[in-house]
Amino acid sequence: xxxxxxxxxxxxxxxxxxxxxxxxxxxxxxxxxxxxxxxxxxxxxxxxxxxxxxxxxxxxxxxxxxxxxxxxxxxxxxxxxxxxxxxxxxxxxxxxxxxxxxxxxxxxxxxxxxxxxxxxxxxxxxxxxxxxxxxxxxxxxxxxxxxxxxxxxxxxxxxxxxxxxxxxxxxxxxxxxxxxxxxxxxxxxxxxxxxxxxxxxxxxxxxxxxxxxxxxxxxxxxxxxxxxxxxxxxxxxxxxxxxxxxx
Amino acid sequence: xxxxxxxxxxxxxxxxxxxxxxxxxxxxxxxxxxxxxxxxxxxxxxxxxxxxxxxxxxxxxxxxxxxxxxxxxxxxxxxxxxxxxxxxxxxxxxxxxxxxxxxxxxxxxxxxxxxxxxxxxxxxxxxxxxxxxxxxxxxxxxxxxxxxxxxxxxxxxxxxxxxxxxxxxxxxxxxxxxxxxxxxxxxxxxxxxxxxxxxxxxxxxxxxxxxxxxxxxxx
Numbered sequence: 086x087x088x089x090x091x092x093x094x095x096x097x098x099x100x101x102x103x104x105x106x107x108x109x110x111x112x113x114x115x116x117x118x119x120x121x122x123x124x125x126x127x128x129x130x131x132x133x134x135x136x137x138x139x140x141x142x143x144x145x146x147x148x149x150x151x152x153x154x155x156x157x158x159x160x161x162x163x164x165x166x167x168x169x170x171x172x173x174x175x176x177x178x179x180x181x182x183x184x185x186x187x188x189x190x191x192x193x194x195x196x197x198x199x200x201x202x203x204x205x206x207x208x209x210x211x212x213x214x215x216x217x218x219x220x221x222x223x224x225x226x227x228x229x230x231x232x233x234x235x236x237x238x239x240x241x242x243x244x245x246x247x248x249x250x251x252x253x254x255x256x257x258x259x260x261x262x263x264x265x266x267x268x269x270x271x272x273x274x275x276x277x278x279x280x281x282x283x284x285x286x287x288x289x290x291x292x293x294x295x296x297x298x299x300x301x302x303x304x305x306x307x308x309x310x311x312x313x314x315x316x317x318x319x320x321x322x323x324x325x326x327x328x329x330x331x332x
Numbered sequence: 333x334x335x336x337x338x339x340x341x342x343x344x345x346x347x348x349x350x351x352x353x354x355x356x357x358x359x360x361x362x363x364x365x366x367x368x369x370x371x372x373x374x375x376x377x378x379x380x381x382x383x384x385x386x387x388x389x390x391x392x393x394x395x396x397x398x399x400x401x402x403x404x405x406x407x408x409x410x411x412x413x414x415x416x417x418x419x420x421x422x423x424x425x426x427x428x429x430x431x432x433x434x435x436x437x438x439x440x441x442x443x444x445x446x447x448x449x450x451x452x453x454x455x456x457x458x459x460x461x462x463x464x465x466x467x468x469x470x471x472x473x474x475x476x477x478x479x480x481x482x483x484x485x486x487x488x489x490x491x492x493x494x495x496x497x498x499x500x501x502x503x504x505x506x507x508x509x510x511x512x513x514x515x516x517x518x519x520x521x522x523x524x525x526x527x528x529x530x531x532x533x534x535x536x537x538x539x540x541x542x543x544x545x546x547x548x549x550x551x
């Protein structure tokens with residue numbers, strides 16, 4: 086049986102579908118988060134080099150991965166929206182941006198909390214830290230451009246162009262920063278030489294990655310529902326929902 | 333048509349000379365502020381010089397972006413360009429090049445003088461000029477994307493800086509890096525080659541993105 090995907094490209098039918106999906110992913114996220122945090126705090130052993138401080142990886146690594154992954158997903162949706170002129174795709178891109186920025190900030194914040202006891206400093210101009218910071222700037226640029234434009238369709242398209250330009254630039258920025266860092270002989274600490282992790286720690290981290298994934302899906306779907314309602318508030322189907330008292 | 337656009341923009345710039353001079357003097361003032369804030373210690377200034385000149389060049393070329401499309405937008409010329417049978421990408425490439433000739437080129441010419449203020453050796457001055465010559469067109473091309481996207485928006489000037497400055501970072505790294513490598517006595521070829529590569533890539537991709545942005549902003 087083939088699913089008619091085009092049906093769900095319409096905001097009205099996607100609104101109902103997303104409404105059904107949100108509770109499912111929320112429960113998954115809460116469940117995985119509980120398991121992940123339990124493993125992280127109680128099951129995983131204390132690291133013999135880093136002590137208890139290493140436990141920040143259970144939130145730091147998922148946040149860093151999600152921050153980069155979500156930018157690519159956002160750029161994909163924005164690109165689809167630009168190419169096929171589908172409103173829903175652009176709404177998805179708009180909905181992803183705040184979550185992505187949140188994860189970027191979280192990665193930077195937890196990273197510096199970890200850096201203080203480990204490296205003795207809150208911040209080093211390490212290649213990864215610097216490119217994560219630039220990623221945060223890119224998210225903020227995308228969001229403020231969309232916020233500055235009143236017409237939603239123009240905001241969608243302008244945001245799509247800047248997201249696509251950003252996605253082309255991310256590898257260039259990443260490698261520039263890396264070469265810059267090696268040239269400057271800056272921070273003597275390296276994040277690359279992490280000792281091989283105990284499998285319990287790895288499991289805990291992976292569960293937390295899945296949990297953040299589910300959380301992102303739930304929050305983004307919820308946000309896209311709100312965006313749909315906002316933009317479609319003049320349409321008949323929203324009026325009907327309002328009459329039924331479903332809003 | 334391409335050359336016609338460049339000629340026209342240059343003519344406009346000559347008629348409004350003060351615009352060009354403001355950008356140039358902004359560049360000079362920013363560079364001159366640094367010794368006043370960090371102290372006149374020559375060794376310190378010499379190591380900081382490439383970075384300072386490059387950051388000032390970034391800011392100066394960004395400040396002038398507002399004027400790139402705004403006057404054409406307000407008098408309707410831009411809409412005529414969109415309607416013209418010529419490819420819009422070629423037209424905007426002409427506009428970006430004219431912008432570089434008007435704002436980037438004076439910076440390149442002025443940079444050695446500022447470098448002397450910072451006591452840079454002669455061969456470092458040469459590398460500084462070459463790196464600016466390769467890098468500033470990239471700034472104009474990338475900046476034009478931001479200028480086109482923020483056309484006619486409230487608070488467009490600040491917004492442009494948010495959009496464009498993160499994208500300038502690779503140019504800044506290798507532009508300043510080339511001069512620093514030269515002063516450290518190592519080869520700077522790789523830096524200049526990469527700057528050249530950025531220039532070629534942005535020459536190919538940026539006009540297309542600028543044209544798309546203009547179409548979005550003017551529809």
